[in-house]
Amino acid sequence: MRHAHTVEQVRAAEAELMARLPEGTLMQRAAAGLAATCARLLPRVYGSRVVVLAGSGDNGGDALYAGARLARRGAAVSALLLAPERVHTGGLAALRAAGGRVTTDQGEFSRADLVLDGIVGIGGRGGLRPEAQPYAAAERRGVVVAVDVPSGVDPDSGAVPGAALRADVTVCFGTYKPGLLVDPGASYAGIVQLVDIGLALPGAGVTALQHDDLAGMLPVPTVESDKYRRGVVGVAAGSARYPGAALLAVAGALRGGAGAVRYVGTAAEEVVRRFPEVLVTEGGPAGAGRVQAWVVGPGGGDGAARALEEALASPVPVLVDADGLTELARLGPAALAGRTAPTLLTPHTGEAARLLAGATAQAPPAADELAAARLASARRLAAEYRATVLLKGSTTVVAEPTGEVRVNPTGTSWLATAGSGDVLAGLAGSLLAAGLGTLDAASAAAYLHGLGGREAAAGGGPVTALDVAARLGSAWRVVRG
Numbered sequence: 001m002r003h004a005h006t007v008e009q010v011r012a013a014e015a016e017l018m019a020r021l022p023e024g025t026l027m028q029r030a031a032a033g034l035a036a037t038c039a040r041l042l043p044r045v046y047g048s049r050v051v052v053l054a055g056s057g058d059n060g061g062d063a064l065y066a067g068a069r070l071a072r073r074g075a076a077v078s079a080l081l082l083a084p085e086r087v088h089t090g091g092l093a094a095l096r097a098a099g100g101r102v103t104t105d106q107g108e109f110s111r112a113d114l115v116l117d118g119i120v121g122i123g124g125r126g127g128l129r130p131e132a133q134p135y136a137a138a139e140r141r142g143v144v145v146a147v148d149v150p151s152g153v154d155p156d157s158g159a160v161p162g163a164a165l166r167a168d169v170t171v172c173f174g175t176y177k178p179g180l181l182v183d184p185g186a187s188y189a190g191i192v193q194l195v196d197i198g199l200a201l202p203g204a205g206v207t208a209l210q211h212d213d214l215a216g217m218l219p220v221p222t223v224e225s226d227k228y229r230r231g232v233v234g235v236a237a238g239s240a241r242y243p244g245a246a247l248l249a250v251a252g253a254l255r256g257g258a259g260a261v262r263y264v265g266t267a268a269e270e271v272v273r274r275f276p277e278v279l280v281t282e283g284g285p286a287g288a289g290r291v292q293a294w295v296v297g298p299g300g301g302d303g304a305a306r307a308l309e310e311a312l313a314s315p316v317p318v319l320v321d322a323d324g325l326t327e328l329a330r331l332g333p334a335a336l337a338g339r340t341a342p343t344l345l346t347p348h349t350g351e352a353a354r355l356l357a358g359a360t361a362q363a364p365p366a367a368d369e370l371a372a373a374r375l376a377s378a379r380r381l382a383a384e385y386r387a388t389v390l391l392k393g394s395t396t397v398v399a400e401p402t403g404e405v406r407v408n409p410t411g412t413s414w415l416a417t418a419g420s421g422d423v424l425a426g427l428a429g430s431l432l433a434a435g436l437g438t439l440d441a442a443s444a445a446a447y448l449h450g451l452g453g454r455e456a457a458a459g460g461g462p463v464t465a466l467d468v469a470a471r472l473g474s475a476w477r478v479v480r481g
Ligand SMILES: NC(=O)C1=CN([C@@H]2O[C@H](COP(=O)(O)OP(=O)(O)OC[C@H]3O[C@@H](n4cnc5c(N)ncnc54)[C@H](O)[C@@H]3O)[C@@H](O)[C@H]2O)[C@@H](O)CC1
Pocket: 014, 018, 026, 027, 028, 030, 055, 056, 057, 058, 059, 060, 062, 119, 120, 121, 122, 123, 124, 125, 126, 127, 128, 129, 132, 147, 148, 149, 173, 197
């Protein structure tokens, strides 16, 4: 599991540790880790051209001390100072003492083998200032290593309010920052490496799963398992207008670990023709047999309102997607107030905007505003509806009403394809039926779905939702090692 902490949490932990250590110790730890990574990235340090972009704070100090370490190993290191009168004096003195120099030739940035972005770190706010902006657009031939955070990315939210420096590698100190894991910030960070500087941190509000976490989380049948013990997932999806959504949701549900899939709705005939192993019932959830979790809404059309009402009245976990969400936005959070089992909502940004409007009786926020503030939007929705919220997008995030968030590290932009959300809904519902809690089911589903999407798009090509569903089995095998 990757753990991310806010700037406020990092500052508190740093203050506590700095009070016990000789001055400068933390910065030396940071600079040593940073220089070691840079040395690994260069074919050879001796003779390499390294440029340090140094801003006015400690982030610039880290970069200058790391530059000094590389200079001592024979690199030709020059520093471009963004605010010469406020540069970190100790860092600059160390660089000079090691044979580094200051330059004002911005062309050195483009010619360098490696650039250290120490313009601004966790103290940065409001995007890059004018003097730094040319570097975001400038040509570069070398590797760009961001110090702690790519400059221009908001460390807490991942928002990129203007220009930002795109890094190949980000070396962060003490902990991940949420903005390194959530788009658009994540897309500027490249490969993120963590350097331990000894901070004692509180529980993380934002986490990201890794393969090992999935391996420990996914349900595995035992010798005593039968299909009912493994869980039956009910899928209420599809309509005369959108029969395909039923097939896609079922295709996802069949690969989520539940022992059986029960389909209710108007596409029963098509579903059985394609998936003979599915139990089908005409009508709605209320009249169906036993299920351990419901998926309601994909392609539900006019039938979504009834299906939603009946599923929400059941005592089992319910995942609400697509047309079910449109109906829920109309009803508002009160529709979930009487529930005894957890509810999982899986909106894309447009649906999230409608849900928020339904909760607050205000005009819906613009979808691009929601996309730029993914963490805050998902948290707010989860709090308003007292439900777990999986907000789909370039980084899918899952938020609990408590504010706890998991961000999904897998995925590909090729997943933005029709029907891919139906597969995800079926998959997550199946994991719920198999007994996972909403946070785990949602985040594990997003992870597997992202891996399936990547595999389907291998080499970079369009994928269909059924391609993704077909790769979910292999995604399970990958994470289970
Ligand atoms: N505090 C500590 O104990 C440690 C801090 N470390 C480093 O220190 C960084 C934080 O240092 P600071 O608190 O000095 O803050 P930063 O160096 O991140 O930035 C603050 C400085 O940048 C200016 N600034 C703010 N927004 C800007 C923008 N948008 N464009 C350009 N300049 C801007 C401010 O005027 C201020 O001078 C961390 O990210 C990390 O790199 C590490 O050395 C580890 C230890």
